[in-house]
Amino acid sequence: xxxxxxxxxxxxxxxxxxxxxxxxxxxxxxxxxxxxxxxxxxxxxxxxxxxxxxxxxxxxxxxxxxxxxxxxxxxxxxxxxxxxxxxxxxxxxxxxxxxxxxxxxxxxxxxxxxxxxxxxxxxxxxxxxxxxxxxxxxxxxxxxxxxxxxxxxxxxxxxxxxxxxxxxxxxxxxxxxxxxxxxxxxxxxxxxxxxxxxxxxxxxxxxxxxxxxxxxxxxxxxxxxxxxxxxxxxxxxxxxxxxxxxxxxxxxxxxxxxxxxxxxxxxxxxxxxxxxxxxxxxxxxxxxxxxxxxxxxxxxxxxxxxxxxxxxxxxxxxxxxxxxxxxxxxxxxxxxxxxxxxxxxxxxxxxxxxxxxxxxxxxxxxxxxxxxxxxxxxxxxxxxxxxxxxxxxxxxxxxxxxxxxxxxxxxxxxxxxxxxxxxxxxxxxxxxxxxxxxxxxxxxxxxxxxxxxxxxxxxxxxxxxxxxxxxxxxxxxxxx
Numbered sequence: 001x002x003x004x005x006x007x008x009x010x011x012x013x014x015x016x017x018x019x020x021x022x023x024x025x026x027x028x029x030x031x032x033x034x035x036x037x038x039x040x041x042x043x044x045x046x047x048x049x050x051x052x053x054x055x056x057x058x059x060x061x062x063x064x065x066x067x068x069x070x071x072x073x074x075x076x077x078x079x080x081x082x083x084x085x086x087x088x089x090x091x092x093x094x095x096x097x098x099x100x101x102x103x104x105x106x107x108x109x110x111x112x113x114x115x116x117x118x119x120x121x122x123x124x125x126x127x128x129x130x131x132x133x134x135x136x137x138x139x140x141x142x143x144x145x146x147x148x149x150x151x152x153x154x155x156x157x158x159x160x161x162x163x164x165x166x167x168x169x170x171x172x173x174x175x176x177x178x179x180x181x182x183x184x185x186x187x188x189x190x191x192x193x194x195x196x197x198x199x200x201x202x203x204x205x206x207x208x209x210x211x212x213x214x215x216x217x218x219x220x221x222x223x224x225x226x227x228x229x230x231x232x233x234x235x236x237x238x239x240x241x242x243x244x245x246x247x248x249x250x251x252x253x254x255x256x257x258x259x260x261x262x263x264x265x266x267x268x269x270x271x272x273x274x275x276x277x278x279x280x281x282x283x284x285x286x287x288x289x290x291x292x293x294x295x296x297x298x299x300x301x302x303x304x305x306x307x308x309x310x311x312x313x314x315x316x317x318x319x320x321x322x323x324x325x326x327x328x329x330x331x332x333x334x335x336x337x338x339x340x341x342x343x344x345x346x347x348x349x350x351x352x353x354x355x356x357x358x359x360x361x362x363x364x365x366x367x368x369x370x371x372x373x374x375x376x377x378x379x380x381x382x383x384x385x386x387x388x389x390x391x392x393x394x395x396x397x398x399x400x401x402x403x404x405x406x407x408x409x410x411x412x413x414x415x416x417x418x419x420x421x422x423x424x425x426x427x428x429x430x431x432x433x434x435x436x437x438x439x440x441x442x443x444x445x446x447x448x449x450x451x452x453x454x455x456x457x458x459x460x461x462x463x464x465x466x467x468x469x470x471x472x473x474x475x476x477x478x479x480x
Contacts, residue, residue: 038321040132040346042212042278044219045094045338046262048314049087049142049168049227050303052288054295055255056314061295062243063252067263068314071282075318076365077328083286083335085303085310085380085389087168088144088459090285090335091222095124095145095157097339097356101379101450104458108382110144112167112178113469116459117146118157123353125339126158126218132346134218136160136211140203141222144168149479155186159220162186163203165196166475170224172196172231178471189474195233197225197254201261205268212274221265222285225258226251230293233257247293276320279345281338283315300428306378306391306400307428323366331371332393337361371395377450381405384461386414390451392443398422399443406448417444 057065058072084090084100088109092100095118100106103119110116118124126137138161139154146152147166154162163185167177172195175183183190192199204221211217236253243249262282269275287310288294290302301307315333318325322345336358343351344360363369373395381388385405392399400418404411419433419440433440472478 038277040134040216041319041322042216042219042274043129043134043342044265044278044280045221046265046280046282047091047094047141047220047222048258048282048284049222049224050286050288050294051226051255051258051284051314052294052296052302053299053309053312053314054297055226055251055288059314061255063240063255065255065259067259067266068282068316070266071262071280071318072314072316072328073326074320075280075316075325076323078283078315078317078333078365079328079330080332081283081313081315081334082311082332082376082378082393083283083313084378085286085305086382087142087227087285089380091144092118093334093336093358094338095126096122096353097125097336097343097351097358098122098354099336099357099377099450099453101377101453101458102354102357104455105145106379106458107454108380108459108462109168110146110459111462111466112147112471113465114459115148117149117152120151121354123351124158125342126160126220128158128339128343128348128351128353129218129346130158131352132348133215134346135215136207136217137220138162138204138207138211138218139220139222140164140207141200141220142168142170142224143222147475147477150187150477151480153187153477161207163190164200164222165224168224169228170196171229172224177475178469180471181474184475187477189476195231195257197223197257197261198233200224201264204261204265208265208268208272212272223258223261225261226254226288228289230254245292248295251293277322279317279319279322279342281315281317283335284313286310287313298427304380304382304389306380306389306402308426311378311391317365323362327367329365329367331361331364332376332395333361333364333371334358334376341365375446377447379451379454382462386411388451390447392446392450393422394443396421396423397439397443398428399440399447400428401444401447406444406451419443 058069089100089106092105141164165182170177230250232253236256240252296309299309301309340358340360376393378391390401398420403415418431420428
């Protein structure tokens with residue numbers, strides 16, 4: 001089994017880096033074989049925000065999501081796709097292929113009052129794609145990886161276009177956070193009027209129309225939907241009148257808007273006759289909020305937990321020219337696998353960054369290989385070290401630790417440690433820790449090794465620094 005090693009260095013501006021590698025978790029992707037893989041595809045990553053497991057039609061939701069469903073039905077449904085329990089860490093791992101705990105960005109999200117961002121030592125996915133000939137690389141949506149320094153800005157992290165917002169939880173109509181406009185085109189404030197989800201779809205369609213051609217493009221659309229505040233359009237609210245619970249109805253209306261936005265992107269690909277060689281990777285950034293508003297059934301737990309309902313999300317990949325569709329793959333995969341998989345597809349042997357934790361799962365998605373033998377780790381400490389959650393998943397087992405920091409021996413009495421045979425108990429109903437203490441001990445040590453990767457000056461708990469915070473005018477970034 002793999003071991004974790006931590007070699008941590010720090011920068012003077014706390015843009016932090018942990019240089020360790022995670023044993024078998026590190027795998028260099030092989031260059032794509034020319035006779036199996038078509039020319040580099042257009043790449044679109046669609047990331048929903050707080051979308052619950054049972055908030056999509058193909059998982060049984062009463063909310064209709066025909067366009068999201070089509071991605072799973074025409075492409076490959078990723079039945080066990082894991083992300084982090086909250087927003088910023090998933091986005092960081094997606095951009096780097098590395099566990100965000102290594103550079104201090106896994107404990108919590110980056111709130112408005114936090115001077116922190118994705119480590120400047122990390123190489124990003126768009127930077128890698130630029131070397132593969134992707135001249136047009138856009139992010140249209142929610143960044144959430146640093147907003148206090150220009151160095152953190154998407155246009156300085158490999159993207160050529162940015163339209164959207166820096167923070168999470170913006171007002172869907174005024175586009176404000178903390179009373180100030182957080183809506184931007186590049187570095188400049190943008191005063192476009194309209195419902196945020198619709199505006200993002202409009203800009204995504206415009207980018208596709210302007211960028212398609214001889215060279216492939218990369219489009220990352222991290223929607224703010226269906227994250228709170230629960231703001232809806234009248235049209236979609238009326239369309240979901242069959243849902244009696246007010247909060248649930250609003251979430252359904254937001255989901256309908258999200259699905260229609262995705263539909264506009266898909267129809268544009270069809271109209272331009274480029275859908276065949278466009279790879280679309282869809283997922284949520286974490287599980288849904290608790291019931292009765294969110295719905296992660298039949299999975300246990302919700303957003304901000306390491307139970308399956310918080311970290312196993314609806315996901316699919318569609319690439320007609322390169323991946324046979326109409327299938328479901330149940331092999332465990334993770335957000336950190338996206339970068340090395342795309343790296344293999346575009347034929348870049350070395351992404352010039354630090355060793356990745358993700359693996360190239362292209363042939364697993366194609367159905368040609370079994371799941372890699374590895375562990376998948378998760379962690380959150382958003383409210384502080386007394387209420388941390390940490391999990392380790394192996395091909396057969398899952399260990400969940402809830403309570404004080406696992407490196408704190410004095411907190412053992414307050415800690416809840418559970419062991420599930422996840423391959424047979426995906427809903428985490430039966431704790432087998434008492435029957436298998438040796439497995440608990442083995443996986444708990446791995447959990448401690450993973451937790452030890454956290455830099456001392458990583459992102460603080462969420463509420464720290466909130467009192468007295470005043471947002472800058474229109475969230476303009478003045479510092480280099």
